[in-house]
Amino acid sequence: MAGKLNLDPQGIVDKEFDIDFKGYNPDQVDHMLDLVIQDYQTYQNLLEEMDRKLSDLERTNASLRAKLIEVEGKQRASQDANPILTNGSSQVDILKRLSRLEAEVFNKQ
Numbered sequence: 267m268a269g270k271l272n273l274d275p276q277g278i279v280d281k282e283f284d285i286d287f288k289g290y291n292p293d294q295v296d297h298m299l300d301l302v303i304q305d306y307q308t309y310q311n312l313l314e315e316m317d318r319k320l321s322d323l324e325r326t327n328a329s330l331r332a333k334l335i336e337v338e339g340k341q342r343a344s345q346d347a348n349p350i351l352t353n354g355s356s357q358v359d360i361l362k363r364l365s366r367l368e369a370e371v372f373n374k375q
Contacts, residue, residue, distance in 0.1 A: 275310070278303045 278299055285292060 273306065275303050275307050278306065 281299070283290070283292070283295060
């Protein structure tokens with residue numbers, strides 16, 4: 267989480283207000299604080315859930331990156347072992363040229 271919160275649900279519950287002669291109605295203040303506590307708990311639960319999901323996604327991302335590196339390494343190794351397969355389209359072009367050259371050479375004889 268980006269920063270530390272100033273309040274928690276228990277701190278809101280434990281908060282006591284001074285009562286003046288012309289102060290607020292304590293029952294209304296308590297009811298309002300109960301609503302704030304409920305919203306705060308909901309918000310806190312959502313943040314915890316999002317943190318769990320973020321951790322899961324980061325682990326999945328790291329795993330997929332590792333697999334990608336592994337696959338790229340295997341691909342490079344296979345290309346180094348068999349350079350003929352590196353450029354499929356150029357290999358076809360070479361075969362066509364070779365075929366035409368053979369045709370020219372054998373047709374002239």
